[in-house]
Amino acid sequence: MGRKRLQESADVRPTVHTVAARAGVSIASASRVLNGVGGSPETVRKVREAAAEVGYVPNAIARSLQSQRTELIALAVEDIGNPVYVEMMRAIEAVVASSGRQLLVHATGGRIDxxxxxxxxLANRYVDGMIVSPIRVTADHLTALQDSPVPVVVVGQLAADAPVDNVRTDSRRGIAMAVDHLVATGRRRIGFVNGPLDTVPGAARDAGFRAALAAHGIALDENLIEIGDFQYAAGRDATERLLARAEPDALVCANDLIAAGALHTLLARGRRVPIDVALVGMDDTELxxxxxxxxxSVSLGSAERGRRAAELLLQRIADPSLPPRRASVEPSLAVRASSAQAQVPAQPSREEVTS
Amino acid sequence: MGRKRLQESADVRPTVHTVAARAGVSIASASRVLNGVGGSPETVRKVREAAAEVGYVPNAIARSLQSQRTELIALAVEDIGNPVYVEMMRAIEAVVASSGRQLLVHATGGRIDxxxxxxxxLANRYVDGMIVSPIRVTADHLTALQDSPVPVVVVGQLAADAPVDNVRTDSRRGIAMAVDHLVATGRRRIGFVNGPLDTVPGAARDAGFRAALAAHGIALDENLIEIGDFQYAAGRDATERLLARAEPDALVCANDLIAAGALHTLLARGRRVPIDVALVGMDDTELxxxxxxxxxSVSLGSAERGRRAAELLLQRIADPSLPPRRASVEPSLAVRASSAQAQVPAQPSREEVTS
Known part of the structure; x- marks a missing residue:
């Protein structure tokens, strides 16, 4: 096997067209021989020799080679430093491991490219399937999803007619649970620190916050809304800006990283939490x-979403003919010290310390 | 290509032995034909037909197929929820991306198997190389490292003669920096919350703590030492046990997750930090x-170690003949509010808030 041929096969994998041209037979004839369904002895010989000369590997063999190699499942997330993905990843890992496979994680930095x-x-089939949780969904995503030769499950909101296995939650409903809780405990100047509105979660949370206030007949004060990104430092800075112009008695934050930043600013600015300002995060992470x-924190069921996504993916790998499926996970609210008040019947636990 | 043959090639990849047996020629003859170095026309025909029948793929083709597929670098860490690995991963990712490759991360749960x-x-060459940061290094690790057909770089302590590219830091020295700082600011009843002593980092930190106290002529009080694992909840529980029997004026924690847990217990038990108890973590993470x-927190240069490990790996991929190399990263101490005192000339920054 010469250097040149190796080089060729590394650059452009030989196809049935390459083999047919080399053997001087029709593509149909080459295909019949390569698929083992016959041909004259002379054609079989010419095609087999041509196949050996160009280093042709039948797709089936490539696939089986690949199947010897993989047993890997990929998870692609935006920010590996966001604890919400840690919980999702652990749940996925448990399902994947129980199927005898191993999980690998890619951090995309939220960059669409x-x-x-x-x-x-995925065209290279280096994994058996992928779970992806994009925070922005573009036409490029949908094209790449549809072209993918291996199964992909999307965690997050997708258009209703996207022909892709999908696990979602209702973050609008989640925000409403936070607002309901704060209103029930007497808060009225409820602020909101959100991520970018051009992201799927940012837009859903913004709509949810506005709808929830309206449902309680509370007029929206735009001074009580701030936007950063979904990070700790942004939460701290956004809360500084908000406190410079308004005096909330509660803050809802679009994830726990933002809420951790908001807590820092509130305490550094002498606000007692929850006495002066109640605080509710989102994702219900270890953080x-x-x-x-x-x-x-509002739980959007990240572990449950991960578990369901992994199950959908394994089912799809076992049976690629399944129709696209969609699973939903309900949000819930974990009330802890940062928003607990005497009149709130919180579930006491060893975890909880009232400040 | 029949179902049965595919099945066979998925279970056991055909070798030159399989081909020789099928063709009825010697292994040497089959090998010559398969490697393109000749044979009688009859032998060539028989071997090529046998190769096609059993679905034989030359290793070289398998490798070149593989090289089309990868451009991937793997990072294997114990706990993807530990922020120290997030910082290391981001640094590795930057180097890997600049080489046109992509990074994937495996979480091992610290399980040696x-x-x-x-x-x-790695025998399947699904990646071009791997960076691994084991917290326990067994004989099995070393055997697997030596047998690996793709380059591996280890982040962490290894035996001096292990023939493996290695990036390390000096956590004993790091612990000493924490103790020196606490002694310099007037602390004498310095406690230590460590991870398991049968891990490489746990053992090094224990030795470092004992040596550092001795260097200051402070008698060791075993009541001031507690051991859990390298997690938040363990730090909280270990600090509860420690406070039940001793009254430290400072705590050194073996990582930031433990320190976050210790902070929780200290505040919940009414200790003011740093007035009553100064607190120093380790790894200097975002947390x-x-x-x-x-x-x-004591920085063990996790980002720098990641960057160096990625550079060593890319150099090794480019030139497998390099001798084993070893890089060291020096620890440093970041003094913040949890241990700052008026007499400490801390670098003031926007980050820092004295409580």
Whole structure:
């Protein structure tokens, strides 16, 4: 096997067209021989020799080689530093491991080119399937999803007619649960620190917050809304800006990283939490439970979403003919010290410390 | 290509032995034909037909197929929820991306069987190389490292003669920096919350703490030492046990997750931080900066170690003949509100808030 041929096969994998041209037979004839369904002895010989000369590997063999190699499942997330993905990943890992496979994780940094590059790389079948949780969904994503030769499950909102296995939650409903809780405990100047409105979660949370206030007949004060990104430092800075012009008695934050930043600013600015300002985060991550006081947080069922996504993916790998399926996970609210009040019948636990 | 043959090639990849047996020629003859170095026309025909029948793929083709597929670098870490690995991963990702490759991350849960399974899986060349950061290094690790057909770089302590590219830091020295700082600010009843002593980092930190106290002529009080694992909840529980029997004026914690747990217990038990108890974590992660008060922490250069490991790996991929190399990263101490005192000339920054 010469250097040149190797080089060729690394650059452009020989196809049935290459073999047919080399053997001087029709593509149909080459295909019949390569698929083992016959041909004259002379054609069989010519095609087999041509196949050996160009280093042709039948797709089936390539696939079986690949199947010897993989047993890997990929998870692509935006920010590996966001604890919400840690919980999702652990749940996925448990399902994947129980199927005898191993999980690998890609961090995309939320860059669309990274996400679509990963999806396109699936053409190389380096994994048996992928779970992806994009925070922005573009036409490029949908094209790459539809072209993917291996199964992909999307965690997050997709258009209703997207022909893709999908696990979602209702973050609008989740925001409403936070607002309902704060209103029930007497808060009225409820602020909101959100992520970018051009992201799927940012837009859903914004709509949810506005609808929830309206449902309680509370007029929206735009001074009580701030936008950063979905990170700790942004939450701290956004809360500084908000406190410079308004005096909320409660803050809802679009994730727990933002809420941790908001807590820092509130405490550094002398606000007592929850006495002066009640605080509710979102995603109900380990980070919320690591803060002091521990943060109330809306759970969007990240572990459950991960588990369901992994199950959908394994089912799809086992049976590629299944129709596209869609699963939903309901949000819930964990009330902890950062928004608890005497009149709130919170579930006491060893975890909880009232400040 | 029949179902049965595919099945066979998925279970056991045909070798030159399979082809020789099928063609009825010697292994040497089959090998010559398959490697393109000749044979009688009859032998060539028989071997090529046998190769096609059993679905034989030359290793070279398998490798070149594989090289079309990868451009991937793997990072295997114990706990993807530990923020120290987030910082390391981001640094590795930057180097890997600049080489046109993509990074994938495996979480091993610190389970040795997982780590060695990953190393053995490298035989399938699904990545171009791997960076692994084991917290326990067994004989199985070393065997798997030596057998690996693709380059592996280890982040962490290894035996001096292990023929493996290695990036390390000096956590004993790091612990000493924490103790020196606490002694310099007047602390004498310095407690220590460590991870398991049968891990490489746990053992090094224990030795470092004992040596550092001795260097200051402070008698060791075993009541001031507690051991859990390297997690938040363990840090909280260990600090409860420690406070039940001793009254430290400072605590050194073996990582920032433990320190976050210790902070929770200290505040919940009415200790003021740093007035009553100064607190120093280790790894200098984002989590340390998210706490209130912000945590002083010993940096073990996780980003720098990641960057160096990625560089060593790319150099090794480019030139497999390099001798084993070893890089060291020096620890440093970031003093923040959790251990700052008026007499400490801390670098003031926007980050820092004295409680």
């Amino acid at each position: 990274n996400e679509t590059a990963l999806l396109r790389r 919320a439970r690591m803060m002091f006081p521990q943060l109330s | 997982n780590e060695t399974a990953l190393l053995r899986r 340390a900066r998210m706490m209130f008060p912000q945590l002083s």
